[in-house]
Amino acid sequence: MSHTTRDPYEEAKKELKQAVEILGLSDEVYEILSVPERITRVSIPVKMDDGSIKVFTGWRSQHNSALGPYKGGVRYHPDVHEHEVIALSMWMTWKNSLAQLPYGGGKGGIKVDPHKLSPGELERLSRKYFEMISKVVGIDEDIPAPDVYTNPQTMAWYMDEFSRLKGFHAFGVVTGKPLILGGLQTRVISTGHGTAVVAAEAAKKVLGGIEGKTVAIQGFGNAGQFAAKSLSEMGAIIVAVSDSKGGIFNSKGLNVDKLIDVKLKTGSVVNYSDVEKKIGTKDPLYLDVDVLIPAALENQITVENADQVKAKVIAEAANGPTTPDGEEILTKKGIVVVPDILANAGGVIVSHIEWVNNRMGGWLKEEEVKARLEEKMTNSFNAVWDFWQNKLDTSKYNMRTAAYALAVKRVYDAMKLRGRI
Numbered sequence: 001m002s003h004t005t006r007d008p009y010e011e012a013k014k015e016l017k018q019a020v021e022i023l024g025l026s027d028e029v030y031e032i033l034s035v036p037e038r039i040t041r042v043s044i045p046v047k048m049d050d051g052s053i054k055v056f057t058g059w060r061s062q063h064n065s066a067l068g069p070y071k072g073g074v075r076y077h078p079d080v081h082e083h084e085v086i087a088l089s090m091w092m093t094w095k096n097s098l099a100q101l102p103y104g105g106g107k108g109g110i111k112v113d114p115h116k117l118s119p120g121e122l123e124r125l126s127r128k129y130f131e132m133i134s135k136v137v138g139i140d141e142d143i144p145a146p147d148v149y150t151n152p153q154t155m156a157w158y159m160d161e162f163s164r165l166k167g168f169h170a171f172g173v174v175t176g177k178p179l180i181l182g183g184l185q186t187r188v189i190s191t192g193h194g195t196a197v198v199a200a201e202a203a204k205k206v207l208g209g210i211e212g213k214t215v216a217i218q219g220f221g222n223a224g225q226f227a228a229k230s231l232s233e234m235g236a237i238i239v240a241v242s243d244s245k246g247g248i249f250n251s252k253g254l255n256v257d258k259l260i261d262v263k264l265k266t267g268s269v270v271n272y273s274d275v276e277k278k279i280g281t282k283d284p285l286y287l288d289v290d291v292l293i294p295a296a297l298e299n300q301i302t303v304e305n306a307d308q309v310k311a312k313v314i315a316e317a318a319n320g321p322t323t324p325d326g327e328e329i330l331t332k333k334g335i336v337v338v339p340d341i342l343a344n345a346g347g348v349i350v351s352h353i354e355w356v357n358n359r360m361g362g363w364l365k366e367e368e369v370k371a372r373l374e375e376k377m378t379n380s381f382n383a384v385w386d387f388w389q390n391k392l393d394t395s396k397y398n399m400r401t402a403a404y405a406l407a408v409k410r411v412y413d414a415m416k417l418r419g420r421i
């Protein structure tokens with residue numbers, strides 16, 4: 001969302017408006033939900049290695065807390081701006097609601113290019129940011145996590161800083177932590193595996209199952225790799241993948257374990273040898289496959305190229321890979337799109353398990369985590385599918401609309417029960 005001229009907040013409000021209208025809710029409900037409950041903006045002074053002081057701008061947007069404490073990542077990026085952070089926090093409200101997690105939506109960001117900072121500068125920036133937002137976050141208030149260009153190390157600094165300020169060990173104040181500090185192994189595979197689970201559920205409905213079906217994947221990072229691995233373990237044939245350097249195709253299927261190895265060792269899938277042909281970064285989008293997984297960037301399927309998409313099912317591992325005008329074309333073509341707020345919720349679902357585990361002093365067995373993730377993803381998919389098929393006019397509305405409506409409805413119900421409206 002950061003590399004676009006569209007205003008993500010305006011788009012998020014449009015999606016909300018449509019959901020409110022479908023549900024027949026009042027304008028007041030739209031008014032409440034179209035703005036964050038609180039937005040904190042901080043100016044973060046950081047002592048640089050050369051002794052000078054630089055001031056960075058950071059935000060924490062807390063959109064809605066009807067379902068529980070705010071939850072969502074923090075991104076470090078030079079293009080981060082207030083509207084982006086607000087939109088992302090609103091999307092987190094819907095994502096958490098859809099996954100039936102006891103969380104509202106939050107998101108944070110710092111306008112910075114972290115690659116230009118030394119490790120020491122990055123640590124000082126991270127600790128100071130967390131200190132400055134420490135009054136509005138907390139184990140039962142708001143629980144940040146990694147997002148673009150933040151990672152388990154960033155979470156370790158946040159957790160340590162918060163614990164130091166409060167005088168106790170606050171493991172549950174952030175998720176996505178290193179394993180030794182209460183993180184979970186399954187977090188690494190969670191997003192990609194979750195996407196694979198919903199892609200398989202959609203394939204069951206639309207194609208009669210996932211076994212033997214062909215899959216193309218755009219983007220081969222964390223989400224793309226584990227979606228590929230899980231889908232191939234389910235019996236699907238991964239025929240094409242791409243990353244930022246190019247793509248590869250083999251109609252008989254690619255060996256995913258070998259491919260991950262090549263990507264890790266050489267930096268790109270283009271160096272994998274057993275291929276029929278090399279393809280471009282965008283080509284997976286246009287192949288005649290059963291399932292397409294966009295797992296790279298936003299705004300990939302647009303009004304300009306949606307008519308070239310031939311897949312029957314799309315499961316969005318990436319955030320915002322399909323633009324609204326692009327999706328209109330896909331809907332007309334009868335392509336089923338499992339939307340991002342449903343298809344990439346695996347990360348926050350496992351984050352929730354990490355938070356529960358931290359509160360229980362590290363009680364859960366890692367084996368239980370994957371089963372819970374699968375159960376949640378399957379239940380979420382089926383809830384949205386049933387709502388779409390049974391409560392909406394399927395000739396007029398797609399699965400994304402159904403997902404938004406269901407998510408907004410749950411938040412509305414919680415606000416009503418709490419007496420907030």
Ligand code: NAD
Nearest residue numbers: 191219220221222223243244281295296317318319344347
């Ligand atoms: P990542 O940085 O690990 O991987 C991104 C991949 O996309 C890389 O392989 C990169 O080479 C590739 N890529 C970049 N530009 C490309 C292009 N033009 N064409 C084809 N490939 C290109 O990132 P990730 O964590 O896998 O995230 C990917 C998407 O999934 C993002 O939209 C992210 O917001 C979303 N997502 C990720 C998670 C998670 O837990 N990892 C959770 C929710 C959503």
